[in-house]
Amino acid sequence: MTIRTRFAPSPTGYMHVGGMRTALFAWLIARQSNGKFILRIEDTDQKREVSGSVEHIYKCLRWLDLIPDEGPDDFGGEFGSYKQSERLDIYRKYAQKLIDAGRAYADPYTPEQLDAFREEAKAHKKPFLYRDYRPENPPAWDGSQPLRFRSEPKPYTWHDEVMGEMHAGPEVIDDFILVKSDGFPTYNFAHIVDDAEMEITHVIRGQEFLASTPKYLNLY
Known part of the structure; x- marks a missing residue:
């Protein structure tokens, strides 16, 4: 290799x-x-x-x-x-694959609705998780709405070459955005696609990214 x-x-x-x-x-x-x-x-x-x-x-x-x-x-x-910025067609291809597999969906909510959900979660003294408000019948994605990943809340384990064996609970991952309403992918989506397409074997980055690793494991 x-x-x-x-x-x-x-x-x-x-x-x-x-x-x-x-x-x-x-x-x-x-x-x-x-x-x-x-x-x-x-x-x-x-x-x-x-x-x-x-x-x-x-x-x-x-x-x-x-x-x-x-x-x-x-x-x-x-x-x-x-x-x-010159790879947008590649991201759209993978976004459509996730939609077809039932792992991504269009976000139908307005910013005001999301604010109301956050206030509701706060009133119940619990963290706001988008997946708790996941729409039952989301609209077809036409590119004008954010596209969200349908996460799997489960425990995660992975090996980090520096930190060793790592663990995270199901509460750390939510239905995060893959593609923004402007058509550009988020960092969480684009870099996973690119690392796979470019056959990257080792990623060196700051410790602050450890908390996001369950998202990347979901996408892989």
Whole structure:
């Protein structure tokens, strides 16, 4: 098996030490195993994108000589495009597969209705979970509504190379959004599709993402 790591920054700001540290470890793991280091630009948050930040990412990686084996623009590679904003058709294909399998549905509620559900949960002194208000007969998804994943509330166990054996209870996962009403996928959906499509074998990221791992296990 060829080890394939990735560095997948969002162009919502300029590179910082934490981001470069992640890139360095991903590059080192790929190099010590004679694997591949992939750069992917996760630019689905169009409203927060900072002009010039993609070029700044390229400049920083070249400055540290962390040259990707595959990536956007001049880096090239067989799994392109390596910019998420240019992969929307791929996400729609997988979204439709989830709908057909009964694992995703259109969210029919308005923001006001969701606020009312939150107040109801608060009044009953319990956490708000969207799955408690899951519609029985959701409308057909036409792309104008958010698309939600139909989660499975169950215990989760997985192995993390750094933290070891990890466990999470069924309360940690809800019916999270896959595709927003603007047609762009969420991070939770897009990066899982891309990691699978690009055959990523090892993901290096901050400990704060551990709590979201049950979502990723559901999608896989």
